[in-house]
Amino acid sequence: MKAVQYRTFGGPEVLEYIDVPAPVPGPHEVLIETTAIGVNFPDIRERLGVYNRSETHVGGVSLPQIGGLQVVGRVVGVGPDTDPTLLGRKVMALMSKGAYAQQAVARADMVITLDDGADDVAMARLPCQGVTAFLALQVSAVLQPGDSVLVHGAAGGVGSLAVQIAKALGAGIVIGTASNEERRGFVRNVGADFAIAYDGPDWPGRVLEFTGGRGADIILESIGGDVFEQNFECLALFGRHIIIGSTRGPGEPFAPRRLMAKAQSLAGIYLPTFFQRPDLIQRGLHFLANGVADGTIRANVGAVIPLSQAENAHRLLENRQVQGVVVLDPRA
Ligand SMILES: NC(=O)c1ccc[n+]([C@@H]2O[C@H](COP(=O)([O-])OP(=O)(O)OC[C@H]3O[C@@H](n4cnc5c(N)ncnc54)[C@H](OP(=O)(O)O)[C@@H]3O)[C@@H](O)[C@H]2O)c1
Incomplete structure (x- = not known):
């Protein structure tokens, strides 16, 4: 599968669009074939290595890294001890890494199912x-x-x-x-x-x-x-x-x-920190999905860019040239 990975910290140019083996879901995890991937400000901070500096006191990234925190897609595999009825369902997921790829693994308790008619791009903008x-x-x-x-x-x-x-x-x-x-x-x-x-x-x-x-x-x-x-x-x-x-x-x-x-x-x-409280994460995800469905929340997607051009997506965000969010299309 195709993914966007970086082997060193640095500017947007460190993002490489490459072939990597598909990840394998572990216990209580699902494998998602992605259809839309939301880009976040922390993705840039991770790429810059900001979270690996001693003064930052958060997170930490191991290289090489496939970044990205949120996707929409369809469940194509489940790990051991994972609800098999999730197979084939359209889902919105929050994760700690690995989203910039055609297939991504998420914890089953940080995923919610979506109606088939839900707008993938709009939903992918929301989780983080x-x-x-x-x-x-x-x-x-x-x-x-x-x-x-x-x-x-x-x-x-x-x-x-x-x-x-x-x-x-x-x-x-x-x-x-x-x-x-x-x-x-x-x-x-x-x-x-x-x-x-x-x-x-x-x-x-x-x-x-x-x-x-x-x-x-x-x-x-x-x-x-x-x-x-x-x-x-x-x-x-x-x-x-x-x-x-x-x-x-x-x-x-x-x-x-x-x-x-x-x-x-x-x-x-x-x-x-709230990943230790998946009940609260799920409450938030449901609130957002319902809000989009009933029109109280608008997704405000600023741009949709092919996954292969993730570098440009980061540039747009860093130069503050977008209003709303950039979503990556893994199929383009
Ligand atoms: N605590 C958490 O768990 C968590 C989770 C997600 C995000 N965040 C943080 O929340 C903040 C906003 O994230 P976001 O995803 O909404 O980012 P974003 O879409 O890029 O928005 C950042 C906003 O901050 C303003 N800004 C002020 N100084 C800036 C600078 N030097 N560079 C870029 N923007 C600047 C910009 O507005 P103007 O141009 O209008 O000033 C921009 O609208 C970030 O600090 C991010 O790290 C925290």
């Missing part, structure tokens, strides 16, 4: 970013109906889904941040009530203005740097500040006792 957004909002922030939500990086994959999931979970005002007016238009288009810039010192004032001076009940933080600190200028009493990433770097050290006065909470979320 959608489940991250869902868990951040529902499990970490415990979103209550009417809560106001500030989503940073709302034109990105996690962010644009978080805006929609927040609304679907009953949020009140949802505000998204993005770096330019075109991207802010996209943020409003996916359902945010307001979209603002976050590159100056004054944006927290706008969040206060939109929330009647209260601030946001929930902030999903994915930027880092100065933005992490600025968030506290517009986090409401009892507010929940959830760290999901740091596209701009980690920012300054933080003194936790400052959370006491406003009874605020600060939590982090790292999707692979």
Whole structure:
């Protein structure tokens, strides 16, 4: 089968489209013939070797690596002790690696079945970013109906889904941040009530203005740097500040006792940790699949690119040239 592998860490050019033997599913695993593969920001970080640096404290990648975290396809094999009725079913899967291939292995407990009529490309865009957004909002922030939500990086994959999931979970005002007016238009288009810039010192004032001076009940933080600190200028009493990433770097050290006065909470979320709670992963996957089916969640696929051109897909994402997500087509 064809797969995209890298033998060294580096730029998009280290991605090689090659022939490799098909993987074999182990106990409690399924083999999926892929029809659509979603590309994620962490795929790039893994390729760069960021997760292998001592200061990163997460993950780790063994070379050579076939990256990629999410696919849609059909189950063509099951390992020992795995539900045989999954054979032949169309599925959406989240995995820790191996997605950039014509056949991929997934844990059976991180797969959900889809209707045959489900849109493969739309669904393949969802698992990693959608489940991250869902868990951040529902499990970490415990979103209550009417809560106001500030989503940073709302034109990105996690962010644009978080805006929609927040609304679907009953949020009140949802505000998204993005770096330019075109991207802010996209943020409003996916359902945010307001979209603002976050590159100056004054944006927290706008969040206060939109929330009647209260601030946001929930902030999903994915930027880092100065933005992490600025968030506290517009986090409401009892507010929940959830760290999901740091596209701009980690920012300054933080003194936790400052959370006491406003009874605020600060939590982090790292999707692979939830692989130990497949029940929550499956809850997220079902929420997303149902949301797409009933129209409350739009997939916003930015581009579909042949698997053989994964290198270009990474370039597009790294140059921030896509709105929404890139999906790879393993059959093109
Ligand atoms: N915790 C977890 O388990 C988990 C899971 C998935 C993703 N993540 C993290 O969540 C963040 C967003 O991921 P994503 O998949 O949504 O990525 P994405 O689609 O590339 O979106 C990233 C967004 O961040 C903004 N951004 C700010 N500084 C940036 C920079 N230096 N480079 C690229 N984008 C930058 C961009 O928006 P503007 O151009 O509008 O500023 C972009 O919309 C990343 O930090 C990722 O590592 C975390």
